[in-house]
Amino acid sequence: MKNTKKTHYDVFVIGSGVAGQTAAEICREQKLSVAIADNREFGGTCANRGCDSKKILLQFSQLVYQSRNLKGSGVKKLPKLNWKKVQKFKRSFSDPIPPNTEQKLKDLGISLYHQSPKFISENEVEVEGKLVSADYFIIATGNHPRELDIDGNELLKVSEDVLNFKKIPKSITFIGSGYIAMEFACMLATLGCNVTILERDKTSLAKFDDYLVEKLIAKLESLGVKFVFNADVTGVKKLKKNLKVAYTHNGKSKTHKSRKVVNATGRVPAIEALELDKAGIEVDKKGIVVNDYLQSKSHPNVYACGDVSNKSPSLTPLSGLQGYIAGNNVVKEKSKSLDVPCVPSTVFTTPNLASVGYGESEAKMRYKNVKVYQGDCRDWYHAKRENEDTYAYTILVNERTDEIVGAHILSSKANESINVFATAIYNKMTVKEFKRMMLTYPSYGMDFKKMMENK
Numbered sequence: 145m146k147n148t149k150k151t152h153y154d155v156f157v158i159g160s161g162v163a164g165q166t167a168a169e170i171c172r173e174q175k176l177s178v179a180i181a182d183n184r185e186f187g188g189t190c191a192n193r194g195c196d197s198k199k200i201l202l203q204f205s206q207l208v209y210q211s212r213n214l215k216g217s218g219v220k221k222l223p224k225l226n227w228k229k230v231q232k233f234k235r236s237f238s239d240p241i242p243p244n245t246e247q248k249l250k251d252l253g254i255s256l257y258h259q260s261p262k263f264i265s266e267n268e269v270e271v272e273g274k275l276v277s278a279d280y281f282i283i284a285t286g287n288h289p290r291e292l293d294i295d296g297n298e299l300l301k302v303s304e305d306v307l308n309f310k311k312i313p314k315s316i317t318f319i320g321s322g323y324i325a326m327e328f329a330c331m332l333a334t335l336g337c338n339v340t341i342l343e344r345d346k347t348s349l350a351k352f353d354d355y356l357v358e359k360l361i362a363k364l365e366s367l368g369v370k371f372v373f374n375a376d377v378t379g380v381k382k383l384k385k386n387l388k389v390a391y392t393h394n395g396k397s398k399t400h401k402s403r404k405v406v407n408a409t410g411r412v413p414a415i416e417a418l419e420l421d422k423a424g425i426e427v428d429k430k431g432i433v434v435n436d437y438l439q440s441k442s443h444p445n446v447y448a449c450g451d452v453s454n455k456s457p458s459l460t461p462l463s464g465l466q467g468y469i470a471g472n473n474v475v476k477e478k479s480k481s482l483d484v485p486c487v488p489s490t491v492f493t494t495p496n497l498a499s500v501g502y503g504e505s506e507a508k509m510r511y512k513n514v515k516v517y518q519g520d521c522r523d524w525y526h527a528k529r530e531n532e533d534t535y536a537y538t539i540l541v542n543e544r545t546d547e548i549v550g551a552h553i554l555s556s557k558a559n560e561s562i563n564v565f566a567t568a569i570y571n572k573m574t575v576k577e578f579k580r581m582m583l584t585y586p587s588y589g590m591d592f593k594k595m596m597e598n599k
């Protein structure tokens with residue numbers, strides 16, 4: 145260590161994503177001395193290289209998709225994309241994030257560090273060659289892509305690379321078929337790329353509704369995506385122009401060539417650089433082990449929040465909520481606890497697959513009698529006016545109380561309309577109460593009433 149003089153803060157936050165920023169700001173508002181460290185550009189995954197950038201790119205492939213659907217119904221020419229300009233537009237959102245985040249934090253009087261701290265003890269870290277101690281640490285370092293232990297691992301791209309592609313590749317292979325692979329596969333296939341998905345499991349998006357996932361897979365296949373399930377990838381090799389992926393499928397060795405190969409096999413807690421073992425901070429497979437106050441089980445003065453805590457799922461709104469809870473508990477011990485009744489989530493494919501509340505098997509475990517409303521609405525007005533062949537739903541109701549307990553929607557506007565169900569489930573609405581609500585017409589929300597009719 146260059147400088148052995150110790151600097152002390154009330155609170156030291158590690159990670160400047162939504163969780164870290166939220167926690168740091170709450171502590172600073174209460175006049176605590178606060179520092180925050182990030183070993184990359186400030187602002188975190190969502191704003192710099194995740195949700196926000198992705199949604200900007202997706203709207204262009206959706207424009208192409210929708211125009212294609214309406215060709216023959218009035219659209220004469222299909223839009224042609226200038227990908228360079230699309231990327232420039234995306235960067236006009238992401239480029240200002242790091243300087244603006246740093247400025248905002250500095251203006252609040254928060255000290256910034258631009259390196260990964262390493263724990264020396266439960267209340268000391270070494271960062272930028274300095275020894276820093278704090279009364280409280282808040283770890284909010286998020287997740288990063290899982291490393292695949294295969295030959296040629298270094299040839300694999302990750303989601304961040306896909307977001308920065310200078311042009312649409314001729315062909316691509318995704319290893320895994322969770323959120324990231326399905327969203328990008330849909331976008332790239334729509335834009336003319338030859339997409340293959342190699343999934344280890346027997347289906348995609350294991351945590352989503354089976355009936356709707358099956359329809360979504362069929363939809364992506366119709367866009368040209370090839371799925372190989374039960375595929376075990378063993379290695380990647382560089383050829384002249386392509387990469388060759390080797391995998392086994394039903395006991396047989398196979399290979400597949402494409403220009404790019406993306407590792408989309410999941411994201412794991414970003415903790416390696418922190419040397420948590422030096423402070424004896426307990427970690428499990430999902431992340432830093434915390435109680436409902438988000439205090440580390442091993443050290444109550446160490447908090448973990450956001451993707452890096454072992455409280456899943458890893459989504460932006462939950463990270464923000466966890467940052468809020470951790471910050472408040474540092475200010476006033478045990479003042480807030482994590483209680484997440486239902487978390488809506490969307491897979492931003494075309495159409496969107498959105499979900500809130502319990503899945504069918506979970507609902508059936510919890511309630512004696514579950515009414516399952518399920519169906520295909522491709523013949524309904526909204527699908528027909530969009531010339532969209534995929535529109536379906538699964539809605540779950542506790543029969544005893546008539547309460548809606550889960551909703552799963554596959555439609556072009558499901559990312560927005562699912563929020564109607566999130567509100568209903570959060571407020572424990574019954575089907576009868578839901579139907580009494582006045583909703584706009586024509587709207588997808590209005591269709592929900594029709595979905596919950598006995599046939």
Ligand SMILES: Cc1cc2nc3c(=O)[nH]c(=O)nc-3n(C[C@H](O)[C@H](O)[C@H](O)COP(=O)(O)OP(=O)(O)OC[C@H]3O[C@@H](n4cnc5c(N)ncnc54)[C@H](O)[C@@H]3O)c2cc1C
Binds near residue numbers: 188193195196
């Ligand atoms: C491609 C993609 C698309 C996504 N789309 C969505 C979506 O549509 N909706 C949604 O809800 N969620 C989405 N997510 C998930 C969402 O981005 C995360 O859940 C959210 O950003 C987590 O916030 P966080 O603050 O916990 O962590 P992060 O935002 O990841 O912040 C962690 C910060 O810690 C820093 N850090 C890491 N290690 C260290 C270290 N050793 N020292 C110092 N700093 C460190 C990182 O650089 C980062 O800035 C997406 C994720 C990806 C990758």
Ligand SMILES: NC(=O)c1ccc[n+]([C@@H]2O[C@H](COP(=O)([O-])OP(=O)(O)OC[C@H]3O[C@@H](n4cnc5c(N)ncnc54)[C@H](O)[C@@H]3O)[C@@H](O)[C@H]2O)c1
Binds near residue numbers: 343375408409458
């Ligand atoms: N729209 C959103 O909200 C959104 C979008 C992107 C990412 N995210 C967040 O980021 C996380 C990471 O996304 P993701 O898509 O990387 O992970 P994921 O966990 O959603 O999916 C990973 C997939 O890879 C498969 N897999 C694992 N190991 C494999 C292997 N060796 N070979 C082949 N397949 C393998 C899994 O079976 C699974 O289907 C998500 O879980 C989510 O929390 C959210």
